[in-house]
Amino acid sequence: MPLLEVANLRAYFHTRNGIVRAVDGVSFSVEKGETLGIVGESGSGKSVTCYSLMGLIPKPPGRIESGTARFDGADLLAMKEAELNKIRGKRIAMIFQDPMTSLNPYLRIEEQLIEPLLIHEHMPRAEAVKRAIRALEEVGVPDAARRIRSHPHEFSGGMRQRVMIAMALITQPDLLIADEPTTALDVTVQAQILDLIARLQRERGMAVIWISHDLGVVASFCQRVLVMYAGRVVESGRVEDIFARPLHPYNRALQRSIPALQGKGAELYTIPGLPPDVSKPLPACAFADRCEFAQPECRTDEVVLKEIEPGHASACVRVQRGKLKL
């Protein structure tokens, strides 16, 4: 049984300007110890998917319209707040792009690190502090016993990110959801953080959902990948397959447009048009308007994610029907 199994998740925002279908029928699963990458551009619904699982979308205007998210057998989306609180921050932890969204600037990091231990594990304070110091040492904060008395502003960006990771991992969660935690960091610091999470994952068998728009990070760090566009998964598969044999025109276009995979100085491939406005009616395949292979069938026929080869699925109807080889 997978650790987390999400089926047909829809999260809409009911705003004055219409219904924003941020997540529109997303299904995926995460195995124990696995790293799943979710890639997509801004507005593709990758963050909202994960926020929905954690009960973190503002309601209203947000609403979970349908779907289940079975974590170890129990449905996170049907749970009462009190039940969810026992899982959130204990068995599922989350880290963000900006560490200051999870750190309280007024409190010493000591208070913030031991809080989950006091709440979830009813640990005596002295023991919790010891464990917090160890957690800081594990993520590579030097001089942890003294630094634990500092406030968040006394740390550099990279160090703050480490403190946030230590805080998220202190309860030894089974699943870590990481929402672009290295986007704002320099590449050398990013490499340190990626190394750190990979090591902790090996040691503890923790599963990770890694949300990113950086294909490089996903290629180096994840085992399986979901590619999202306009609130839907358009392609999923093992990371090698996603990069070596794209099965959806959007995934292919995305890879062709990044400089790292192109010849020096050559004109970069560009995806025409703009990302779609998910509050407006869209063609059956939301990418049809920007797709160089689009045919009338793409705008009318129902789009579902289907396995094309073992473990590698695509939502392109023309690929599914064997009419398009990418």
Added chain:
Amino acid sequence: MTPFLELRDVKTHFPVEHGLVFRKRVGTVRAVDGVSLTLRQGEILGLVGESGCGKSTLGRTILQLLPASEGTVVLGGRSLTALRGAELRSARADFQMIFQDPYASLNPRMTVFDTLAEAIRAHHAVPASELPARVAALMEKVGLAPRYQRKYPHEFSGGQRQRIAIARALAVEPKLIVADEPVSALDVSIQAQIINLLAKLSREMGLTLVFISHDLSVVRHIADRIAVMYLGKIIELGPAAEVFDHPLHPYTQALVSAVPVPDPAREKLRQRVVLAGDPPSPLNPPSGCAFHPRCRFAVEACKATVPALEEISPGRDVACLRARELQAAS
């Protein structure tokens, strides 16, 4: 050939002061600390480095948005650092800047037409009757439909706004543009459009471009040469692909190896040099070579001697005491 843009030992230092009434100088941030560089006309120079290395400060110093503490900036034979007041203002027609955030760098109360018309008239007396045609031509040059000229910035996407910012920079027909992280705020698919546009403009108009970015793969793609900065100094300079594929300075090696490659097969084979710690503070830089505390090749001499940027093979400049030795060993 005489260089088009020349920096001679440029330093930009900021005083650190203490106290409210009796301000006392307690230190100096050496944001840019002795940069010498020449660019030929039409060249694209990529300026890379991590946050705090001084790359943005250097860009602003070149454009005289920040005064250089020492050294000179010479553009087309004229020393910019010597210019003051009205002279400097009129010289600004030759050089322009494009900023990272197209949401912050455009006036939300001005239409595209107003923004571009103001820029055109800032340096050239253009009769009002000619403005619509000039604005339309500018918009076409950056790939915007002229029918949008009555729209306001908020009606455009991030990529389109960056095009407006580029059009505004081109309005005065500059010879030099400094672009500070012009694609960092944009989505991947939009980045490609802006990179293509800048490359095309530079080619067609003979624009000299200083392209500042922390994203090495973007810089490798667009730049002719790359300058790598660390703590206010250029530590490596050379042709873009060569610096990226065969870095000579230990810091450049670590920087290049830290960039994840979007290719899982190659990623598995790669050896990564993970640097320990954070970059040091420019307020209190280490002695000798500023990189020595994090360098895996550092020897005793590195703590004492500041290495000069030297050409160690044709076109390849490196500031490392052991560069020749390390190059021979590899």
